[in-house]
Amino acid sequence: MALVRDVVIIGGGVMGSATAYSLAVSGFSGQIVVFERDPVHQYGSTGLSAGGVRHQFGHPANIRFSSYSIRQYEQFGATMEIGGHRPDIEFRQRGYLILATEQGLPGLRERVRLQQSLGVEVSLLPPEAILDRVPHLDLQGIAGASFCPRDGYLDPYAVMAAYEAKAKSLGVQYLHEEVVQILRSGGKATGVRTAADREVHAPVIVNAAGPWAGEIGGMAGVEVPVQPLRRQLFTCIVPGELDYPLPMIVDPGGLYFRSEAGKRILVGKSDKSAAPGFDFQTDRNYFLEEVWPVLAERMPLLDRLSLDRLWAGLYENNHHDHNAIIGAHPDLDGFYLIGAFSGHGMMQAPAAGRALADLIQHGGYRELDASAYAFERFAAGQLIEEETLF
Ligand SMILES: Cc1cc2nc3c(=O)[nH]c(=O)nc-3n(C[C@H](O)[C@H](O)[C@H](O)COP(=O)(O)OP(=O)(O)OC[C@H]3O[C@@H](n4cnc5c(N)ncnc54)[C@H](O)[C@@H]3O)c2cc1C
Numbered sequence: 001m002a003l004v005r006d007v008v009i010i011g012g013g014v015m016g017s018a019t020a021y022s023l024a025v026s027g028f029s030g031q032i033v034v035f036e037r038d039p040v041h042q043y044g045s046t047g048l049s050a051g052g053v054r055h056q057f058g059h060p061a062n063i064r065f066s067s068y069s070i071r072q073y074e075q076f077g078a079t080m081e082i083g084g085h086r087p088d089i090e091f092r093q094r095g096y097l098i099l100a101t102e103q104g105l106p107g108l109r110e111r112v113r114l115q116q117s118l119g120v121e122v123s124l125l126p127p128e129a130i131l132d133r134v135p136h137l138d139l140q141g142i143a144g145a146s147f148c149p150r151d152g153y154l155d156p157y158a159v160m161a162a163y164e165a166k167a168k169s170l171g172v173q174y175l176h177e178e179v180v181q182i183l184r185s186g187g188k189a190t191g192v193r194t195a196a197d198r199e200v201h202a203p204v205i206v207n208a209a210g211p212w213a214g215e216i217g218g219m220a221g222v223e224v225p226v227q228p229l230r231r232q233l234f235t236c237i238v239p240g241e242l243d244y245p246l247p248m249i250v251d252p253g254g255l256y257f258r259s260e261a262g263k264r265i266l267v268g269k270s271d272k273s274a275a276p277g278f279d280f281q282t283d284r285n286y287f288l289e290e291v292w293p294v295l296a297e298r299m300p301l302l303d304r305l306s307l308d309r310l311w312a313g314l315y316e317n318n319h320h321d322h323n324a325i326i327g328a329h330p331d332l333d334g335f336y337l338i339g340a341f342s343g344h345g346m347m348q349a350p351a352a353g354r355a356l357a358d359l360i361q362h363g364g365y366r367e368l369d370a371s372a373y374a375f376e377r378f379a380a381g382q383l384i385e386e387e388t389l390f
Contacts, residue, residue, distance in 0.1 A: 002199035006030025007360065008192050009206040010179045010216055013046040014156065014345065015338045016208030017163035018353025024170035028361050033200060034167070035192065037178035043280060045210045045345065047157045048313025050233055050268050052248050052256065053347040054096040054151040055120040058111045059386045061372035062323070062344070063118050065351040068368055070150060072350035073159075080162040082169050087162035089154045094259070095247035096151035097125075097133065098388070099298075102143040104252055107387065112146050122148040134249065136242060136299050142252075153248055153258055156346050163353075182220035182335070189220060189335040204360055206336045211278070211314035213339040222331045225378070226340045227276035228314040233268045234287050235260050236305040254390045255294045264308060267291055270343070270390060276317070282310045315342045321383035326352055326373040327359060336360065337375070343390055 007023065009016045012034045020034050041047045053073065055066045072079065074093075077086035100108040108124070115122045125145045131137060133147070168174060177194035182205060184190055191201035207216045207224065217224025246265065248258040253269075260266040269291050287307060296303040318325055318340035325340040338356050341348055355370035365371065372384060 002191070002201050003033070005033045005200055005202045007032045007204045007206065008200055008202040009034040009208050010192065011208035011210055011212070012036030012164060012174060013041065013044045013208065013210050014160045014163065014349045015210065015341070015352060016206070017160055017167055018349045019206055019208060019338055019356050020167040020172045021163045021170070022353040022357035023361060024167055024172050026357060026361065028357070031173070033173045033175060035175055035177055035179050035194060037176065039176045041157070041160070043314075045313050045316060046160045048233070048311060049156040049346055050256070050266060051153045051156045051346055052096070052258070053091070053154055054248070055115060055148050056096055056098055056111065056122060056146060056151065056388060057386060058114065058388050059323075059372075059384050060114065060118060061384065062348075062386055063115055063120060064368065065348045067118065067120065068351040068354070069347055069349060073154060076159070076162065080166045082165060087158060087165070089158045089162065091152060091154040092245070093150050093152040094245055095147050095149045096250065097130065097145050097147050097247045098250045099130070099142050099145045099252055101141055101252050105143045108144065108146055111388065115148070120148060121150055122146055134246060136301050137249070138298060138300055140297070147247070151248065154346070159346065159349070179216065180219070182216070184220065184332065187331075188333040203334050204336065205334060206338060206356070206360075208338050210339065211316045213316060213337060220332055220335055222329055222335065224329070224337060224339070225318045225320060226316050226325070227319060228278050229276055229317045230274045230279045230281075230312050231268065231270055231315050231343065232282060232286060232310060232312045233266060234291060234310045235264050235266050235308045236302075237263055237308050238265050239301055239304045241301055249298075250390060251294060251298055253294060255291065255298070256390055257295060265302075265305070267295060269294070278314065280312045280314075282312050284310065316340050316345070317342050320378050321386070322389055323384040323386055324348060324352060324373045325375055326356055326370045327375060330375050
């Protein structure tokens with residue numbers, strides 16, 4: 001016999017679990033079930049993420065979403081406490097230092113002004129002030145930087161696990177089954193079928209399947225413009241002289257690096273030539289040829305690092321404007337998406353989950369307005385213009 005629930009969420013990564021938690025914590029009285037096919041999240045983007053969290057964007061909606069999320073992360077342990085246990089998401093607010101060339105400086109200055117106008121504590125630093133913060137940098141070709149001390153990085157897996165645990169404590173059900181079919185009746189989504197041949201009927205189906213969101217759209221017979229794009233990360237053991245914690249440093253070419261536990265740094269640089277696909281292969285040559293030389297030029301002492309670990313995960317990319325899609329699908333009633341965050345899902349998850357929960361529960365946005373992220377923007381030609389994507 002089919003189960004009947006009020007909300008089915010497909011995907012128990014950070015987005016699915018943030019949505020489930022946000023619904024459950026705000027008095028939603030319906031029954032919520034999350035389907036997650038992989039209890040250890042081996043390939044999910046959340047656990048493979050760099051965990052960078054920043055206010056520093058160029059579009060007001062992105063700045064507002066990050067600001068909200070960072071406020072949540074600052075009190076996450078207390079909010080997610082269960083029975084006296086406070087999860088530690090290792091949120092290190094060491095700042096994001098975004099470096100700019102002479103050519104990039106006017107744009108950076110404009111973004112800083114916008115961020116400040118929205119209440120972000122961010123400033124422009126001249127080269128001397130950059131070196132005060134990170135003395136080992138070589139600032140060849142760098143004219144300035146922006147820095148926000150409340151930015152930083154955290155443990156993405158711990159965030160996801162905390163949301164899941166808290167959602168469960170509030171009555172959300174998690175089932176480790178794969179959704180293989182979306183049930184529909186005319187223009188309405190009515191439920192799902194799983195690989196275990198379980199049918200669940202619900203008036204609200206949330207597609208929170210990360211890089212697989214496009215496939216879930218296919219099961220529903222509608223277009224969901226989310227493609228998987230391989231992105232690699234590297235951890236390296238660094239020389240002993242680097243004995244102070246680094247902020248997240250972003251080079252003008254998109255290379256980024258930060259401290260990692262135990263005399264290590266974590267480094268990434270998006271391979272813009274990667275073709276869409278479910279490709280988790282790692283490539284040491286990419287590190288040797290494209291990453292390490294840029295890193296060692298920016299911080300010469302890193303000429304002497306040793307590569308410790310490398311892995312690949314998938315950005316969930318919408319090829320129209322590379323920003324999130326949140327809301328109801330225009331071609332199928334009751335079918336919602338929270339996805340397409342590319343490389344900035346961790347810094348938007350608390351806000352995105354809150355906004356979607358409000359939309360489902362109240363039929364409109366309350367605490368946060370996510371209408372800039374609606375599907376409808378593509379047809380209306382109102383793409384999100386955002387330059388600070390790495
Ligand atoms: C290398 C890398 C670096 C990143 N760095 C950052 C960063 O520094 N800062 C930042 O903010 N963001 C970063 N991101 C992005 C961020 O990690 C993602 O935007 C975010 O984790 C997406 O969460 P999600 O829940 O949508 O997806 P996921 O975590 O992928 O969760 C989706 C889940 O759906 C499940 N699923 C899929 N299909 C089905 C099905 N049919 N049935 C049941 N379950 C299903 C999957 O098993 C998966 O667990 C990075 C991502 C990558 C890959």
